[in-house]
Amino acid sequence: MVLAVKVPRTEGEKVRRKLLERGVLDRRYKIKVEGNYILIPITSEVVGFETVDVELEKAERRPHSYREVVKIPESLRKFLPSSFDIIGDIAIIEIPEELQGYEREIGEAIIKVHKNVKAVFMKGGKVEGEYRVRELIPIAGEKRTETIHRENGIRLKLDVAKVYFSPRLATERMRIFNKAKAGEIVFDMFAGVGPYSILLAKKVKTVFACDINPWAIRYLKENIRLNKTWNVIPILGDAREVAKKVKADRIIMNLPRFAKDFLKEAFASAKDETIIHYYGFGPEKDPFGDHIKAIKMTARKFNANVEILDKRIIRNYAPRQYNVAIDFKVTFS
Numbered sequence: 487m488v489l490a491v492k493v494p495r496t497e498g499e500k501v502r503r504k505l506l507e508r509g510v511l512d513r514r515y516k517i518k519v520e521g522n523y524i525l526i527p528i529t530s531e532v533v534g535f536e537t538v539d540v541e542l543e544k545a546e547r548r549p550h551s552y553r554e555v556v557k558i559p560e561s562l563r564k565f566l567p568s569s570f571d572i573i574g575d576i577a578i579i580e581i582p583e584e585l586q587g588y589e590r591e592i593g594e595a596i597i598k599v600h601k602n603v604k605a606v607f608m609k610g611g612k613v614e615g616e617y618r619v620r621e622l623i624p625i626a627g628e629k630r631t632e633t634i635h636r637e638n639g640i641r642l643k644l645d646v647a648k649v650y651f652s653p654r655l656a657t658e659r660m661r662i663f664n665k666a667k668a669g670e671i672v673f674d675m676f677a678g679v680g681p682y683s684i685l686l687a688k689k690v691k692t693v694f695a696c697d698i699n700p701w702a703i704r705y706l707k708e709n710i711r712l713n714k715t716w717n718v719i720p721i722l723g724d725a726r727e728v729a730k731k732v733k734a735d736r737i738i739m740n741l742p743r744f745a746k747d748f749l750k751e752a753f754a755s756a757k758d759e760t761i762i763h764y765y766g767f768g769p770e771k772d773p774f775g776d777h778i779k780a781i782k783m784t785a786r787k788f789n790a791n792v793e794i795l796d797k798r799i800i801r802n803y804a805p806r807q808y809n810v811a812i813d814f815k816v817t818f819s
Contacts, residue, residue, distance in 0.1 A: 487539040488515050490525040491532060498524035505532065515542040549599050556595035558588045570596070573646055573653050574633030575604040578622065593626025604628050607646070622647050634712075637681070638663070640688075641712050644679045648701040651678060655740075658800055658811065659685055662763055665813075666690050666736060673734035673755050675725040675748060676741040679705040680718065687715035690736070696721040696728045729755045737762045742809055746777065749784040756816040761795070763813055770806040773799060777812055791817045 489512075493501045498517075505511040505528060512527035518540070519525075525540050549555050553566045562585060570579035577596050581589055593606035605628040610621030622631065631647040637656040644651055663685050666672070670690040674683045677695035679702055687693050695718050697703055703722040710718050721728055729751035737752050739745045742765045752762055766777045774797050785792045796813040803809040 488512070488527050488542045489529075489531070490518075490527050490538055490540050490542065491535045492523050492525055492538050493535065495519065495522055495524050498526070501535070502526055508532070514545060516545050518542055552592070552595040552599045555598055556588075557591050558585070562588070566592070571653055572600065572603060573644070573651060574635040575602055576631065576633045576646055577603045577606045578609060578646065579606065580609045581625075589623075589625040597627050605630060607631070619648060619650055638685050640681075640684050641709070642679055642681055642684065642705075643708050643712060644705045645701065649679055649699060649705060650702075651681065654801060655681070662686070662738070663689060665761070670735040671733070672736045672738065673729075673732045674738045674740075675729070675752065676739070677706060677720075678702045678740075680709045682738050682740065683718050684709050684713050684715050686736075687713075687718045691717065693718045694721060694728070694732050694734065695719065696723060696725050698722070698724050726751050733757055735760055739764045742766050742803075746780045749780060750787070753784055753788045753790060753816065756790075758816075758818050760816045761813065762816060763811065765800075765809065765811050767803055768808055768810050770808065773808040773810045774812060777810065781812070781814060785816070789819060791819060793817070 491501060491505065502511065505526060510528045510530055510532055512529045515527035517524060517526050527542055531537060556566065565582050565584040567579055570577055577600065581592060589608055596606050597603050606626040607622040608625050610623045632645045635642045635644065635653065637653065638660050659682055662682065666686050666689050668689060672686050672690050672693040674693055674695045677683050677697045680695055683693045683695035695706060700722055703720050706720045710716065725748055732755050734755050735757060737755060737760060739748060739752055739762060741748065745764055745766050764777065768774060768777060778794065781792055793815045794812065795815055798811045800809045800811055
């Protein structure tokens with residue numbers, strides 16, 4: 487038998503909310519309709535309501551993680567990844583060698599728990615090459631790699647096998663959006679399909695969005711149409727060449743592995759008091775040191791001064807390695 491509150495059907499939803507607010511709604515059982523009354527399960531007596539003992543059906547608890555439902559030997563559960571990326575309706579997971587042979591079971595479990603996921607791929611290698619893409623191996627669901635990802639109020643169409651995209655930077659992108667100002671000219675040096683560019687275009691005057699990957703620019707153009715951000719100027723080309731032609735108030739350098747190699751171009755595009763958002767990878771012991779040293783060394787070559795405005799660890803990238811962000815202001819003496 488279960489303790490329940492008995493209320494008229496017309497009052498059911500209002501009472502359910504009150505019980506939820508008080509923390510006494512018993513989610514383990516289903517609410518039952520009995521004639522003109524509703525029986526709502528509770529965990530303890532509630533003053534002011536009629537309570538009864540009644541038999542109620544147990545509510546099915548939806549699993550919170552694919553790890554709860556995946557069918558693999560118990561001895562291997564400790565090797566299951568705790569996280570993975572969801573881009574649109576596609577999931578991408580890194581599966582360790584210990585779980586080789588159970589890829590399909592893992593993929594099917596992800597689809598079972600995450601109803602919005604229609605396709606699951608496993609990472610087949612590192613992000614590499616000029617276009618920053620990796621091999622993806624289908625393990626469950628549909629075999630397509632094109633999707634539409636939604637974040638921060640914008641839509642981004644992309645092919646996960648042809649362009650680089652990380653959904654884990656959504657909060658960072660919104661942080662930059664909140665710092666941007668109306669009337670600014672922005673240079674997104676490594677724009678990809680436009681997650682920074684499209685978002686910033688909602689606020690600033692113009693965004694020059696550059697990428698060397700023709701697939702990225704193709705999808706960027708589609709995303710401009712999808713979001714009606716006509717103030718984004720897509721540029722297919724090497725940032726080294728484009729930088730010579732663009733002067734910006736704010737510069738995005740989201741190429742963590744090689745951003746140091748493009749500092750000269752960023753300074754060449756800077757005006758007096760330009761803000762640069764620089765991203766890199768750094769060791770746990772001193773994640774910022776080498777990057778700040780490179781920034782100041784480049785500034786001296788341009789007879790410029792730099793003020794470090796902010797520096798942050800965004801996330802763990804690899805064992806004892808961090809993905810970091812450094813915001814700095816450039817002024818010319």
